[in-house]
Amino acid sequence: MNKGRRKFLGYLLKGTAGSLYWMLPLPIKVPLQIPGLGEEEKYDPEAHEFVFMVDINRCIGCGSCCVADKREYQVPDGQYRTWVERYLITVDGEVFVDSPKGALEGYPEPRKVEKPVRDAFFVPKLCNMCEEPACVQVCPVGATFKTDDGFVLIDYKRCIGCAYCVQACPYGVRYIHKKKRTADKCTWCYHRVRRGLLPACVNACPTGARKFGDLRDPDSEVSKILRSSEPLFVLKPDMGTFPRLKYLHLRQEVI
Amino acid sequence: MSERPNRTHAKRIVLGLILLIVLGAVVRSLLVPDDFGNHGSLFYKFYRKGAIQDELSRSPRHLTNASCESCHPWEYQLQSHSKHRTLSCEFCHGPWADHVNAQGQVIGALPNPTDKQAIKALCLRCHNRAIRARPRDPKVIKTVLLPDHLRQKHVREDHACDQCHLVHAPLYYINQMKAIWQNLLKGATGE
Numbered sequence: 001m002n003k004g005r006r007k008f009l010g011y012l013l014k015g016t017a018g019s020l021y022w023m024l025p026l027p028i029k030v031p032l033q034i035p036g037l038g039e040e041e042k043y044d045p046e047a048h049e050f051v052f053m054v055d056i057n058r059c060i061g062c063g064s065c066c067v068a069d070k071r072e073y074q075v076p077d078g079q080y081r082t083w084v085e086r087y088l089i090t091v092d093g094e095v096f097v098d099s100p101k102g103a104l105e106g107y108p109e110p111r112k113v114e115k116p117v118r119d120a121f122f123v124p125k126l127c128n129m130c131e132e133p134a135c136v137q138v139c140p141v142g143a144t145f146k147t148d149d150g151f152v153l154i155d156y157k158r159c160i161g162c163a164y165c166v167q168a169c170p171y172g173v174r175y176i177h178k179k180k181r182t183a184d185k186c187t188w189c190y191h192r193v194r195r196g197l198l199p200a201c202v203n204a205c206p207t208g209a210r211k212f213g214d215l216r217d218p219d220s221e222v223s224k225i226l227r228s229s230e231p232l233f234v235l236k237p238d239m240g241t242f243p244r245l246k247y248l249h250l251r252q253e254v255i
Numbered sequence: 256m257s258e259r260p261n262r263t264h265a266k267r268i269v270l271g272l273i274l275l276i277v278l279g280a281v282v283r284s285l286l287v288p289d290d291f292g293n294h295g296s297l298f299y300k301f302y303r304k305g306a307i308q309d310e311l312s313r314s315p316r317h318l319t320n321a322s323c324e325s326c327h328p329w330e331y332q333l334q335s336h337s338k339h340r341t342l343s344c345e346f347c348h349g350p351w352a353d354h355v356n357a358q359g360q361v362i363g364a365l366p367n368p369t370d371k372q373a374i375k376a377l378c379l380r381c382h383n384r385a386i387r388a389r390p391r392d393p394k395v396i397k398t399v400l401l402p403d404h405l406r407q408k409h410v411r412e413d414h415a416c417d418q419c420h421l422v423h424a425p426l427y428y429i430n431q432m433k434a435i436w437q438n439l440l441k442g443a444t445g446e
Binding site for chain 2: 064088142148189192
């Protein structure tokens with residue numbers, strides 16, 4: 001009976017492998033955070049286009065996002081899917097960057113800089129979900145790929161841990177997971193998004209510095225920002241990777 | 256002169272190559288899963304289709320604040336009407352999955368930080384003015400400089416934040432106190 005059902009489900013998945021998936025279960029019923037997701041019976045990845053936005057002017061460097069991320073994925077100590085960097089720029093243009101423990105404990109100590117500081121801000125970093133990802137191009141076994149809705153994911157069963165992608169990523173978001181011995185990186189919480197929940201870091205952000213949404217939905221916050229006059233930037237545009245992660249009010253000193 | 260040249264070595268090479276190709280094809284068909292291939296485009300969508308299902312089989316460890324409401328309505332009401340409404344419950348108390356299982360049964364107690372040092376560390380993550388780089392424009396958060404704030408309010412310097420501020424609704428006691436004080440003043444001037 002059980003075996004038959006499993007077989008049936010397998011056929012079902014293989015049959016619908018084109019583009020449609022069934023609704024995903026959640027442990028309990030909660031009001032969903034992304035409109036139009038998680039409630040529909042079938043999911044069409046071609047009909048969604050997700051973007052992530054980070055507002056530099058709103059980030060207070062509390063590290064809630066990093067804590068939520070570490071707990072959501074049980075990331076080993078010393079490795080980070082997402083982290084927050086602190087930038088201090090002095091009046092004569094010298095840049096000081098630090099990120100103690102990837103801001104897991106926030107920023108308990110102020111950084112001492114002798115010269116007067118012109119500008120100071122926090123920059124959260126996570127996977128850029130490039131349109132043309134370098135990490136996918138270099139993978140020798142096809143273990144990393146782009147989905148139709150724009151996520152770059154890793155197939156942990158195929159990955160051989162050669163770390164070629166770790167070198168290829170211009171943003172340094174990939175690492176070799178200590179326990180799994182495969183490549184790992186931020187997935188923008190693909191399993192949460194498909195269930196209609198926001199990514200764990202966006203859910204935890206107290207100031208709304210991290211925003212996530214569907215561009216195809218004209219009422220979502222991200223598509224409103226994209227249509228407004230807010231200054232949007234991406235990291236390392238010269239690399240030709242066309243990131244989906246956009247930064248609001250990014251300074252030119254940030255790399 | 257009409258003796259045919261000996262081509263055994265060439266034949267061996269060709270045979271070996273054919274054997275290698277056949278062996279390679281067999282090994283590849285055994286090792287590569289059926290659903291591995293192009294799904295969309297050649298460059299970025301060459302993968303195993305089941306990998307998406309594998310990623311989706313992860314179940315969320317964090318839920319939303321609304322998921323805490325059914326069992327903790329008092330704290331939820333306090334928090335959702337206060338300045339701390341944007342905070343995630345799970346940030347201070349730990350992830351939902353450590354507390355309740357998928358059947359809705361309580362499986363463990365979440366940490367409830369109450370000692371002075373823990374409370375102070377949690378509050379100062381956001382509210383420490385000594386950390387530069389906290390945005391002032393737009394005004395995102397109210398920050399304090401710690402010993403100065405305590406001195407200003409005329410309390411002892413070893414006070415913890417939660418002795419004046421209710422952690423779920425930071426201005427709850429303070430607003431109550433202000434209202435009482437207003438009523439007292441009104442009563443004093445009215446008589």
